[in-house]
Amino acid sequence: MSAYSSEDVRDVEALAQGIHRITKGNWTVMEVCGGQTHAILKNGIDQLLPPAIRIVHGPGCPVCVTSMEVLDRAMEIASRDDVVLCTYGDMLRVPGTKTDLARIRSQGGKIRVIHSPLDACKVASEELRLGTGRQVVLFAIGFETTAPATAMAVRAAHMKSLPNFSVLVSHVLVPPALQAILSDPDHGIDGILAAGHVCAITGYEAYEGIADQYRTPIAVTGFSPVDILRGMLAVVTELESSKGDTSRHTRVINAYSQVVERCGNVAARRALDEVFECCDQVWRGMGTLPQSGFKLRSKYQALDATERFASETSSIACPALPTIQSHCRAAEVLKGKIRPTQCEAFGKECTPAYPLGAPMVSNEGACAAYYHHQSRNDPDVLGGSSR
Amino acid sequence: MADTVAADTVTVAADLGVLSMCLAVPGRILSVESLSGLRMGVVDFGGVTQEVCLEYTPEAGVGDYVIVHVGIAISKLDPTRAADSLSTFQEISALPGRP
Numbered sequence: 001m002s003a004y005s006s007e008d009v010r011d012v013e014a015l016a017q018g019i020h021r022i023t024k025g026n027w028t029v030m031e032v033c034g035g036q037t038h039a040i041l042k043n044g045i046d047q048l049l050p051p052a053i054r055i056v057h058g059p060g061c062p063v064c065v066t067s068m069e070v071l072d073r074a075m076e077i078a079s080r081d082d083v084v085l086c087t088y089g090d091m092l093r094v095p096g097t098k099t100d101l102a103r104i105r106s107q108g109g110k111i112r113v114i115h116s117p118l119d120a121c122k123v124a125s126e127e128l129r130l131g132t133g134r135q136v137v138l139f140a141i142g143f144e145t146t147a148p149a150t151a152m153a154v155r156a157a158h159m160k161s162l163p164n165f166s167v168l169v170s171h172v173l174v175p176p177a178l179q180a181i182l183s184d185p186d187h188g189i190d191g192i193l194a195a196g197h198v199c200a201i202t203g204y205e206a207y208e209g210i211a212d213q214y215r216t217p218i219a220v221t222g223f224s225p226v227d228i229l230r231g232m233l234a235v236v237t238e239l240e241s242s243k244g245d246t247s248r249h250t251r252v253i254n255a256y257s258q259v260v261e262r263c264g265n266v267a268a269r270r271a272l273d274e275v276f277e278c279c280d281q282v283w284r285g286m287g288t289l290p291q292s293g294f295k296l297r298s299k300y301q302a303l304d305a306t307e308r309f310a311s312e313t314s315s316i317a318c319p320a321l322p323t324i325q326s327h328c329r330a331a332e333v334l335k336g337k338i339r340p341t342q343c344e345a346f347g348k349e350c351t352p353a354y355p356l357g358a359p360m361v362s363n364e365g366a367c368a369a370y371y372h373h374q375s376r377n378d379p380d381v382l383g384g385s386s387r
Numbered sequence: 388m389a390d391t392v393a394a395d396t397v398t399v400a401a402d403l404g405v406l407s408m409c410l411a412v413p414g415r416i417l418s419v420e421s422l423s424g425l426r427m428g429v430v431d432f433g434g435v436t437q438e439v440c441l442e443y444t445p446e447a448g449v450g451d452y453v454i455v456h457v458g459i460a461i462s463k464l465d466p467t468r469a470a471d472s473l474s475t476f477q478e479i480s481a482l483p484g485r486p
């Protein structure tokens with residue numbers, strides 16, 4: 001933990017001790033954020049907790065839950081000669097039905113890695129200025145944290161009347177996914193750490209209903225080891241103190257109050273509401289969840305890439321992916337049913353260099369996080385494992 | 388306080404790569420300007436500066452810390468609220484022990 005100050009180390013120790021002191025029951029706590037998955041494994045936070053507390057990882061990696069259908073759509077669009085597809089670097093190696101974006105790029109597909117949706121607007125302006133005649137498509141994925149940035153790009157393109165800009169929207173919303181997980185009678189989850197930066201946008205009113213309905217306490221949690229342990233302490237405190245008391249209201253605790261307010265970010269929510277409306281959405285590994293995604297409102301319909309490129313005219317032939325993904329257990333990993341190390345392919349056929357499934361591609365994916373960090377915490381899970 | 392938070396998250400961000408999707412990083416606003424109708428600013432992330440859209444944090448000005456995700460500030464970091472949660476943490480010592 002060299003990057004952390006001695007104050008942080010002291011706080012981590014005090015929080016871990018606090019958790020040890022109050023824990024009496026056996027509790028399974030799910031986090032739903034790729035950044036937290038990574039931070040937990042990197043810092044060995046799971047090792048600091050009492051053995052009675054088990055952390056499981058939910059569908060917190062946006063790259064991992066992006067549906068095959070929309071990925072295939074993006075690849076079709078990126079295969080056109082007259083298109084520049086702008087997206088995040090993590091998307092390039094996620095396997096679709098037949099191929100991935102990286103392969104399309106190596107065959108001449110014009111794919112630009114962006115750091116912000118606003119970059120896609122800049123690319124569109126530039127293509128326009130140069131008179132290339134190319135269309136620029138923003139492949140917009142991500143949770144509620146990222147959707148306001150997409151909304152900003154849509155508004156900017158609309159304001160500037162950029163004729164060559166469109167967006168392939170595939171945003172997903174966390175609360176419906178939590179609801180889907182908790183409605184499974186065998187979910188086995190006692191408490192939830194909610195992703196702090198998602199809540200920075202949305203606030204946590206929606207989580208209050210879920211906590212109460214499923215009697216599952218939720219702590220809004222940040223990303224540093226101190227933040228994560230503070231969230232964990234809040235959830236365990238709630239679990240221990242409400243044990244056996246069925247009359248009690250199950251709460252959401254804001255353990256990341258320096259960043260998150262109950263109502264979220266009002267300006268960003270307003271922009272989301274202006275640009276998008278909720279729709280049913282397909283999640284990779286979880287199926288179609290009602291009202292769990294965004295689509296453009298009719299005012300911005302003209303910027304919808306799905307409509308603009310309705311007729312498929314792929315001009316780049318692409319080599320197919322060599323591997324079949326039949327043993328990939330991503331669906332169970334994403335629901336917290338198994339740990340990545342319980343997948344037979346983990347660390348053998350499936351590695352970050354040759355990923356079989358999305359959770360091994362993205363650094364935020366649970367399989368990649370275990371691959372990179374678990375070796376240090378638990379040496380027998382990697383490579384040489386005979387299981 | 389804000390600086391430690393920044394250091395923490397920047398470390399995680401560096402591990403995940405700049406393209407990390409759900410991670411957001413705190414930085415300090417150095418300047419604010421209007422660029423083609425958008426409120427933009429230059430933000431310092433522990434020595435690396437970047438242009439950031441400040442439309443969603445109208446209350447944040449020069450010197451404030453904001454949490455930035457894919458080029459957009461999503462929240463103004465409020466160190467006083469952080470101090471609040473740290474003091475709740477001091478209540479840990481008052482937690483009940485094992486029976």
Ligand code: SF4
Binds near residue numbers: 346
């Ligand atoms: S280890 Fe690979 S094959 Fe197994 S679930 Fe994860 S991504 Fe799929």
